Amino acid sequence: MGKKLVSLENIAFKYEGQSRHAVDHVSFDIYEGEWLAIVGHNGSGKSTLAKLLNGLQFPQAGTILVNGKELTEETVWEARSKIGMVFQNPDNQFVGATVQDDVAFGLENAGIPLPEMVQRVQNALNKVKMESFLNQEPHHLSGGQKQRVAIAGVLALQPDLIILDEATSMLDPRGREEVLETVRELKEENLLTVISITHDLEEAAKADRMIVMNEGKLYRQGIPTDIFQMEGELIELGLDIPFSVKLSKELKERGIGLIKSHLTEEELVRELCELHSKM
Amino acid sequence: MLDKMILGRYVPVDSTIHKMDPRSKLLLVFLFVCIIFLANNLISYGLIGLFTLILLMLSKIPIRFLYNGLKPILFLIIFTFVLHILFTKEGEVVFNFGWLEIYDGGLRQGLFISLRFTFLILVTSLLTLTTNPISITDGMETLLHPFKKWKLPVHELSLMMSIALRFIPTLMEETDKIMKAQMARGVDFSSGPLKERIKAIVPLLVPLFVSAFKRAEELAIAMEARGYRGGEGRTKYRQLKWQTVDTLLMLSLVVLTILLVLLRS
Ligand SMILES: Nc1ncnc2c1ncn2[C@@H]1O[C@H](COP(=O)(O)OP(=O)(O)O)[C@@H](O)[C@H]1O
Ligand SMILES: [Mg+2]
Numbered sequence: 001m002g003k004k005l006v007s008l009e010n011i012a013f014k015y016e017g018q019s020r021h022a023v024d025h026v027s028f029d030i031y032e033g034e035w036l037a038i039v040g041h042n043g044s045g046k047s048t049l050a051k052l053l054n055g056l057q058f059p060q061a062g063t064i065l066v067n068g069k070e071l072t073e074e075t076v077w078e079a080r081s082k083i084g085m086v087f088q089n090p091d092n093q094f095v096g097a098t099v100q101d102d103v104a105f106g107l108e109n110a111g112i113p114l115p116e117m118v119q120r121v122q123n124a125l126n127k128v129k130m131e132s133f134l135n136q137e138p139h140h141l142s143g144g145q146k147q148r149v150a151i152a153g154v155l156a157l158q159p160d161l162i163i164l165d166e167a168t169s170m171l172d173p174r175g176r177e178e179v180l181e182t183v184r185e186l187k188e189e190n191l192l193t194v195i196s197i198t199h200d201l202e203e204a205a206k207a208d209r210m211i212v213m214n215e216g217k218l219y220r221q222g223i224p225t226d227i228f229q230m231e232g233e234l235i236e237l238g239l240d241i242p243f244s245v246k247l248s249k250e251l252k253e254r255g256i257g258l259i260k261s262h263l264t265e266e267e268l269v270r271e272l273c274e275l276h277s278k279m
Numbered sequence: 280m281l282d283k284m285i286l287g288r289y290v291p292v293d294s295t296i297h298k299m300d301p302r303s304k305l306l307l308v309f310l311f312v313c314i315i316f317l318a319n320n321l322i323s324y325g326l327i328g329l330f331t332l333i334l335l336m337l338s339k340i341p342i343r344f345l346y347n348g349l350k351p352i353l354f355l356i357i358f359t360f361v362l363h364i365l366f367t368k369e370g371e372v373v374f375n376f377g378w379l380e381i382y383d384g385g386l387r388q389g390l391f392i393s394l395r396f397t398f399l400i401l402v403t404s405l406l407t408l409t410t411n412p413i414s415i416t417d418g419m420e421t422l423l424h425p426f427k428k429w430k431l432p433v434h435e436l437s438l439m440m441s442i443a444l445r446f447i448p449t450l451m452e453e454t455d456k457i458m459k460a461q462m463a464r465g466v467d468f469s470s471g472p473l474k475e476r477i478k479a480i481v482p483l484l485v486p487l488f489v490s491a492f493k494r495a496e497e498l499a500i501a502m503e504a505r506g507y508r509g510g511e512g513r514t515k516y517r518q519l520k521w522q523t524v525d526t527l528l529m530l531s532l533v534v535l536t537i538l539l540v541l542l543r544s
Binding site for chain 1: 442445449498501502504505518
């Protein structure tokens with residue numbers, strides 16, 4: 001595993017007027033180049049965690065280290081330039097009047113000079129394959145396209161880490177695949193580190209590592225295969241485990257000679273085919 | 280449909296006026312509004328009319344859009360005209376229908392005031408018809424820049440305006456959606472007594488406002504996450520380009536002013 005990019009040490013956070021901690025003494029590390037999925041029921045503190053990482057909220061206890069430097073009110077702008085965020089609602093994060101204006105927004109904030117800005121906007125839009133929509137207005141774009149523009153806006157700032165906070169949950173299946181494919185390609189290309197906060201365990205199954213949150217606490221972390229071993233528990237935590245995992249388990253219980261556990265449909269189909277050819 | 284009412288104002292045609300710098304167009308409108316008051320006789324009004332006509336022709340905006348701009352105040356124009364004819368009793372009597380006497384002074388005043396109205400509306404609507412709203416915002420921001428010294432929050436105002444413009448279609452769409460949802464529950468927006476119709480609007484406005492506030496909050500967070508911290512130290516992606524046509528237009532405006540001063544009586 002690569003070097004530590006961000007580490008959280010015993011982070012606690014409570015919203016004003018709330019009796020319960022939204023994030024309750026959580027510690028974990030994020031490594032360079034990995035895809036980390038954070039799952040958990042509604043209100044388990046995932047978004048709050050993301051906001052803490054970006055300095056949109058500050059913890060009441062514990063420290064966050066970004067590249068070894070503590071995240072405080074003084075270092076927050078530096079940290080924000082390294083950590084990009086894409087939010088759930090495609091409409092409510094589109095600031096610019098057109099696609100290119102929106103991508104440029106973060107660059108304008110950073111005071112990047114115009115010639116470089118033009119270059120970076122172009123590059124970022126090429127990377128998410130939205131270069132032909134330069135002058136399009138947001139209400140003429142699909143949800144998936146808007147999210148890709150949001151990703152371009154983050155990429156233009158050349159961050160080390162991108163946090164997707166349920167960025168695909170409001171999209172139709174095609175838009176979802178479109179966005180995930182984009183992020184996957186980007187991650188392959190330039191060693192971007194990805195945190196994807198999601199409800200969709202099928203999506204989480206494809207991550208390198210998973211964190212399960214429950215009522216503000218870190219419930220479990222590990223590789224997806226291990227996490228999905230605890231099916232019953234996951235369901236109790238209010239999560240819906242992937243169909244392939246359920247089916248594979250049922251089949252095993254019925255005495256079908258499957259050996260592995262299956263996080264994706266393809267894996268299951270492959271082993272079933274192999275099994276079939278042996279019969 | 281609702282969408283067209285406000286945003287349909289900008290007519291994207293390829294014309295000299297469209298390509299001009301929004302700053303020069305804004306200045307044009309501002310100066311035009313001032314110098315139109317110099318005109319006080321037939322020849323000076325004729326001159327302004329000619330100038331307006333040239334601008335309209337350069338803009339290549341179809342007549343129907345210009346007419347749409349005039350329509351709402353057509354009544355006002357006719358009304359003032361009639362008022363002058365009836366009540367301005369200057370000069371000589373031109374018509375006499377017994378109870379009604381029309382003076383040439385009234386006729387002239389009526390005509391001039393109506394012309395002034397018409398030209399003003401035509402030129403100002405030319406601005407919105409040939410410039411997309413976001414460019415107008417950009418132009419305003421640069422033109423108002425000097426007023427920053429007196430604590431006018433120029434950057435904030437223009438950002439506010441551009442965000443408002445960007446969200447108009449989004450909110451229109453949402454209104455439409457909520458309206459349909461209410462209609463599916465049997466709410467009638469389009470008929471019945473006025474009181475009932477106003478009552479029907481309330482369950483439309485409440486969810487709309489709630490969602491607008493939620494959007495605003497999320498947008499603020501998203502902006503902050505992307506490093507927004509006010510106008511200080513910000514660069515601008517949209518650049519305005521002052522071209523030769525803009526200078527020419529300004530010069531023609533100066534010439535027009537001089538001519539008006541010479542020709543007015
Ligand atoms: N702005 C806020 N003010 C007060 N409480 C909040 C706020 N945002 C979230 N919470 C509370 O904090 C807890 C965690 O919320 P959140 O981080 O949004 O969870 P998740 O993203 O996992 O659904 C919830 O109990 C929620 O009610
Ligand atoms: Mg959330």
